[in-house]
Amino acid sequence: MxxxxxxxxxxxxxxxxxxxxxxxxxxxxxxxxxxxxxxxxxxxxxxxxxxxxxxxxxxxxxxxxxxxxxxxxxxxxxxxxxxxxxxxxxxxxxPASGEDVEEAAEDEPEQVPPPADPTAVHQLLAEAIGDRPGVHLSTLLAHLQERGQGEGWQVADLRARLEALGVPVRRSVKVDRRVAYGVHRDDLPTPATAPSPAEAAERAA
Structure with missing residues (x-):
């Protein structure tokens, strides 16, 4: 059988x-x-x-x-x-194990950089998301680089900066029929609830 x-x-x-x-x-x-x-x-x-x-x-x-x-x-x-x-x-x-863990570590930034102004980050995210349900990190990174910022950054670098500011990064955000790491509109902090620079520095510590 x-x-x-x-x-x-x-x-x-x-x-x-x-x-x-x-x-x-x-x-x-x-x-x-x-x-x-x-x-x-x-x-x-x-x-x-x-x-x-x-x-x-x-x-x-x-x-x-x-x-x-x-x-x-x-x-x-x-x-x-x-x-x-x-x-x-x-x-x-x-699944990451053994050598895979070492390879994955190479994609992660060595240090989390100092957090930026949360208000400016909120405005940038709101602009990048527009009327869509969210924005992929790769799209957000391209948006930054078009403004002359984030030169040489990888998606992992941007993700670390967002997490240091308390901005949730989801593993599966669907935008334009594609699913990838990104920030969802529902997780976008409002100016009133966005963490202050001091709070963001404590979270990054």
Whole structure:
């Protein structure tokens, strides 16, 4: 008599793949966005400075078009892409242990920086969220860098700064049909309840 698969194990595997898919999507999108931004030349101004990012966007579009043509010509290639994505998602969401803990520690900032003005942070979050249910940390980081702030930061750095200010960061915030780490509108502190700089410093200590 064949043994039925453990239902709980199947559920855990499915949840791991879903979480891994979110992680892979977030990491790939952040890496591509950083690559596109890296094409901008600081020694030029105006439209000339934007030629580099525009060219890289065109390269990504061409790569997507070629991939679509390949799949249409050879539908079996989709199985290869799907298998590769599932493997990447499974590896991305593996439980941290041993060497994995060391690798994860590299993504975390060495020290939590001094907290910023809570009122300014609240205004920035409100602006980034707009009328949406929340904002992903990667989107918020890009919003900061567009203003000339947070150069060289990673998502982990931004997360540490928000947590030091007492701003909750959720693991799963759904915005534009994508789920990733972010700040939900319901957790956004109001100016009246936002922690003072002294309180934020105590929380970071």
């Amino acid at each position: 064949k043994r039925r698969p453990d239902r709980d194990a199947l559920v855990r595997a499915a949840e791991r793949l879903v979480h891994g898919t979110d992680l892979v999507w977030q990491r790939r999108s952040e890496a591509l966005a950083a690559w596109v931004r890296g094409g901008r030349r600081d020694d030029l101004t105006g439209w000339r400075a934007a030629l580099g990012p525009a060219f890289r966007i065109a390269v990504l579009g061409a790569a997507g078009w070629l991939a679509a043509r390949l799949v249409r010509a050879r539908p079996a290639f989709m199985w290869v892409l799907a298998a590769g994505w599932l493997i990447a998602a499974w590896r991305a969401s593996r």
